Amino acid sequence: MKRYRVAIVGATGFVGQEFIRVLEQRNFPMESISLLASDRSAGKKILVAKQEIEVKETVPESFQVIDIALFSAGAETSHHFSPIAAQSGAVVIDNSSAFRMVPSVPLVVPEVNPQDIKRHKGIIANPNCSTIQMVVVLYPLHKVNPIKRIIVDTYQAVSGTGAAAAEELTAQAKQVVDGQNTVPHVYPHQIAFNLLPEIDVFLDNGYTKEEWKMVEETKKIMHADNIAISATCVRVPVFIGHSEAVHIEFSQPMSSEEARRILAQAPGVKVLDDPVISLYPQPWAAAGTDEVFVGRIRQDASHPRGLAMWIVADNLRKGAALNAVQIAEETIKREWLHRGG
């Protein structure tokens, strides 16, 4: 079996650490692994497959003998180093927002549009975490009964912001319980015991950039420019696991039974839906798992062609590292490591 030389840029971060776990758990065919971060972490040692590997500073020469470079070090680092890595011959799978909406860069969720990988020119983008879990559930329904409109409200975990945000929630939770004042650093306000309807920056149209990513990325991944989408993205004091309340308007009526039947067969989806025993997806239970969970599937009482549902997934796994590794697996399985047209 052919083996590949893999680099992780951002290896010390939340997503980077998850990359290491996912590669190990899935027995990804690696010849070597190169752990890269900023100069702050250079020299640090990380265990990979029981071997201590030293973290190196990311420099242009880091990519000279790399087949697959998994990036999760923010958009600025990706903007700078991804083209260098691609020019050095690596295929970049980028977790940041840097290239997602560049028309020539495929934006891929393997359960939805694996064929788009073929046309890559060295960079493949991994979508935003909230978008990934939503399209994994909506695409199988859309194939049967085209979706006309989506209204989604998200409940996003602090790990989506990175390691510093998770530390802030831990510290603030303790301070609140101890009756002390909190001082926010990562978020504009206290996140412990609170909700913040602000993820990423505000745009001129009143939406946040995170909300607008869901609008644009969903259309690109599903090849469905005509779907009308509105999103409200909310940061919640949960460590891992993004949740979404989704309202869908279809072209034709669809019963909740039919949706459940379709989703029971859908790749990457697990239906957890039995109100009698309070069975529905929860972020606490989804953390550390690979599936996208869906439940509370019901007729939307406000629309004759509408369904409502609740979608949950681990934002660090399917929302980031797992999806990117699945893209890498698909790329090598289909022998698409070479540059497409």
Ligand SMILES: NC(=O)c1ccc[n+]([C@@H]2O[C@H](COP(=O)([O-])OP(=O)(O)OC[C@H]3O[C@@H](n4cnc5c(N)ncnc54)[C@H](OP(=O)(O)O)[C@@H]3O)[C@@H](O)[C@H]2O)c1
């Ligand atoms: N968390 C999620 O759910 C999620 C989901 C999808 C996408 N993403 C994206 O993944 C990226 C990282 O997220 P995270 O949650 O892992 O953040 P994080 O925990 O804050 O980690 C950031 C990582 O980036 C590295 N880094 C920072 N500046 C760098 C530079 N100039 N050169 C090389 N490496 C640098 C850091 O290395 P040092 O240790 O040296 O500082 C660290 O390894 C972001 O682009 C984020 O948008 C995150």
